Amino acid sequence: MFNRNTKKKIRFSDYLSEEVARDYINQDKPYAEQIDRAAKLIREADYVLIGAGAGMSTAAGAEYGGKFFEENFAEFQKIYGKGPYMQDMYSAGFYPFPDQESKWGYWSHQALLAGADLDVTPLHKTLLDALEGKKLFLLSTNADHQFEKAGLSAGQIFQTQGSYHLIQCKRGCHNKTYDAVELFRRMEQARQNGKIPSAFVPRCPVCGGDMAMNLRVDNCFVEDENWHAAEERFSRFLSACVNGKTVLLELGVGFNTPTIIRFPFEKLTRQHENVSLVRLSRSKAMVPASLGDRAVGINADMAQSITDLASKLRETEADAP
Ligand SMILES: [Zn+2]
Numbered sequence: 001m002f003n004r005n006t007k008k009k010i011r012f013s014d015y016l017s018e019e020v021a022r023d024y025i026n027q028d029k030p031y032a033e034q035i036d037r038a039a040k041l042i043r044e045a046d047y048v049l050i051g052a053g054a055g056m057s058t059a060a061g062a063e064y065g066g067k068f069f070e071e072n073f074a075e076f077q078k079i080y081g082k083g084p085y086m087q088d089m090y091s092a093g094f095y096p097f098p099d100q101e102s103k104w105g106y107w108s109h110q111a112l113l114a115g116a117d118l119d120v121t122p123l124h125k126t127l128l129d130a131l132e133g134k135k136l137f138l139l140s141t142n143a144d145h146q147f148e149k150a151g152l153s154a155g156q157i158f159q160t161q162g163s164y165h166l167i168q169c170k171r172g173c174h175n176k177t178y179d180a181v182e183l184f185r186r187m188e189q190a191r192q193n194g195k196i197p198s199a200f201v202p203r204c205p206v207c208g209g210d211m212a213m214n215l216r217v218d219n220c221f222v223e224d225e226n227w228h229a230a231e232e233r234f235s236r237f238l239s240a241c242v243n244g245k246t247v248l249l250e251l252g253v254g255f256n257t258p259t260i261i262r263f264p265f266e267k268l269t270r271q272h273e274n275v276s277l278v279r280l281s282r283s284k285a286m287v288p289a290s291l292g293d294r295a296v297g298i299n300a301d302m303a304q305s306i307t308d309l310a311s312k313l314r315e316t317e318a319d320a321p
Pocket residue numbers: 169170171172173174204205206207208209
């Protein structure tokens with residue numbers, strides 16, 4: 001069939017980038033002026049592609065270590081010792097649990113606290129309200145579903161690194177994930193001394209082997225049907241937005257997995273004159289100098305900068321004729 005659409009489709013794999021900017025600068029304009037510039041870019045845009053990293057959830061109030069961990073994971077600290085692992089939810093996930101009963105005893109607890117039962121959405125809602133009327137899409141490396149809970153439609157979300165709601169075959173023997181939230185709740189109820197009853201240990205329905213969280217920690221990560229459908233919607237949004245006025249709104253993305261949001265956002269801005277970059281981060285908001293006025297990098301407490309940006313957008317809306 002003759003394809004009349006001459007505009008090239010941008011696939012997720014084309015979008016990704018490993019190119020490190022050589023000309024990073026921390027912009028030195030006053031904070032209020034930076035918020036004004038960001039608001040102006042967003043006001044003039046038809047499309048906003050949000051790229052959210054761990055810093056967004058943290059800014060919204062999600063906690064992973066410190067007092068939160070001490071209070072919620074004391075049971076596990078008592079069993080395994082604090083050591084190098086039982087310090088926060090990232091490190092503890094790497095603990096070499098002695099058996100599947102112990103592994104799922106820990107993981108069901110973390111999965112609920114960081115996923116299904118986490119509800120830190122007021123900041124997400126503030127942002128989404130301020131972006132009302134824009135064509136929106138969210139690319140997120142977070143597994144915590146907070147934008148969805150804040151009201152963004154699942155069809156506008158591509159959560160690339162997995163989900164705290166899902167489990168998969170540990171070695172990825174087949175391309176399916178399984179919603180385990182209810183299973184996690186049963187495990188949470190039944191857990192004793194850090195362990196769940198053996199009868200609750202999930203087994204791969206295909207190979208009979210161990211199961212694991214559907215989180216991208218190794219190359220056995222399963223990209224299931226839903227993942228690919230989200231990838232396709234992202235690809236369509238991207239292919240459309242580069243032909244319109246677009247702001248890439250990057251929230252709390254550091255340098256942990258920069259090839260998914262940070263570097264690609266810089267590449268897109270470099271390649272398309274109608275695309276600009278607004279980068280909010282507590283301390284990693286440096287932007288390539290070569291992007292000039294089309295990049296705004298704001299190093300600040302993000303709960304504050306998102307709130308200020310949102311009220312600036314509401315203000316300019318009210319001022320509009
Ligand atoms: Zn399997």
